Every structure is written in C-alpha cells, then in structure tokens.
Amino acid sequence: MVWMALYHFAFDLNHFGWLQPRQNFYGDPLWTGQRTVILSLFLFCAGLALATALHAGQPWPRFWRRWAQIAGGALLVSLGSALMFPQSWISFGVLHGIALMLVLGRLAAPLRAGLWPFALLCLLLPPFVTAPFFDSRWTNWVGLVTRKPVTEDFVPLLPWFGVLLAGLACGQWLLRARPQWLAGPLRPGLRPLAVLGRWSLSFYLLHQPVLIGLLLVLGALRAVP
Numbered sequence: 001m002v003w004m005a006l007y008h009f010a011f012d013l014n015h016f017g018w019l020q021p022r023q024n025f026y027g028d029p030l031w032t033g034q035r036t037v038i039l040s041l042f043l044f045c046a047g048l049a050l051a052t053a054l055h056a057g058q059p060w061p062r063f064w065r066r067w068a069q070i071a072g073g074a075l076l077v078s079l080g081s082a083l084m085f086p087q088s089w090i091s092f093g094v095l096h097g098i099a100l101m102l103v104l105g106r107l108a109a110p111l112r113a114g115l116w117p118f119a120l121l122c123l124l125l126p127p128f129v130t131a132p133f134f135d136s137r138w139t140n141w142v143g144l145v146t147r148k149p150v151t152e153d154f155v156p157l158l159p160w161f162g163v164l165l166a167g168l169a170c171g172q173w174l175l176r177a178r179p180q181w182l183a184g185p186l187r188p189g190l191r192p193l194a195v196l197g198r199w200s201l202s203f204y205l206l207h208q209p210v211l212i213g214l215l216l217v218l219g220a221l222r223a224v225p
Contacts, residue, residue: 001196004038005207007031012211016219039094039155040163046098047167048174050105052182055175063106071099073205077153080209085152092141093153095204100141100157101164108165115169122162 010031014023025031053063074095082089090096111118126143134144143156174181186194196203 001200001203002193003034004042004204005211007034007038008208009211012208012215016215018215039160042094043098043101043155043160043163044167044170046102047105047164047169048171050102050109050164051168051171051175054106054109055172063102067099067102069201070095070102073201074099076205081152084212088150088152090151090153091137091149092156093151094155096141097155097157097160098164101161104157104161105164105168109168109172112172113169115165115172119162119165119169122157122165123159126158 010019010023011025013019014025023031025035074093077090077093077095081093108115108118130144130146132146134140134142135146135149137149140149140154141156143158143160145156148154171182
C-alpha cells in the first residue's frame, strides 16, 4: 500500500509537471517494472486473503457484500478517471479485475493443488493467443489483445488471474501445512501497516484524490504572487 501510494505520488508530480525531466510512466522500465511488481503483490495478497476467508467459512452472502464494495469502487474509479483523463479513462483497471477474479477464484478454489497449473496457464497463454476481436473496450478485459489499449490502468483477466490463483493456492497450502506463518501478533512497528491492510479499499479509493488535491492547492499557492 505504501509503495503504491509513493508510486502514484510520483505519477501525480509528473502529471502536473513537477518532475524534471519529465518521466515516461507508460514506457520506461523504471516505472513499468514497479507497476508490475506492485500489481502482482496486490493480486497475490487478494488470492491469499480469499484463501483465508474460505478457510474461515465465509458464506456467499458476506462475500457478495464485500464484492459489492469492490465493484462500487471500480465504478467510482471509472467515473473519476473519465473526468480527469477523458481520452484514456479506466474501463477495466485493478478493482474491475479484482472484482471479476474474486468470483472466479472462489469458484475455482476446490481445485486446490490443481490451481497451480491453472495459474501457470493463465500466465503463459496471452503471448501465444491473441486476436483483434479482443481489442475493443467491450472485450479487452479478457486480455488476449493484439495491442495495449489507451487507458490509465489496464488489468485484464489474463494473465493477471494467474497471479491471484497463485496467491489462493499458496494460501491454501500455508493454512494446511504452515498455519503458524499466518497467525500470531505483529511487531509494534508493523501494526500501522496492518491497519492499512484492513482498510485497503478505502485507502486505495481515497489516496489519489487526497494527493491530487494537495498538489492542486500547492500549485495554486505557488502561483500567488
């Protein structure tokens, strides 16, 4: 969560022209590599959390209540990005992807050890199977695109579902073979991070409006003679 916020803060600084020289967040490996790692951590942890919830006996009604919050957040992201980036608004970003992947992941959870080859298939398939049919905004969420869409965030089902499945499979194994690794008190210095984890969706939805608002205020103050 902290790394994500720092990454987005750097993106915002660059967007408003405060980083000199300007950075290419869409093509420079320094930034695209960070995005890949951050997103992988997000989805792996989502799969791990799904395994924990299922192990605790989470019923479908409670799952759907949490899912509705994520799906609602995805809608807000689409609306907000359409206002700020009308030419590259987000139609299927990380929250959209997580909302779909959690449903599919819950249905796939009974596969247990079979999740590993399924995850590998999801990760390896996209480079070898693409078609122009999947290039539109209505179909690119599958991920089998021939070209990356013009959007501020794009987290399609493939290959990213493979990362969530890997987290789910890893969580199932840990809960069966090493449950102590997922239990016990946290060190005092890590407790603030645990708070971020418990309120991850709220933090995700609020941190960018706060950061952008602060930069707009600072920019207005700098312009005052």
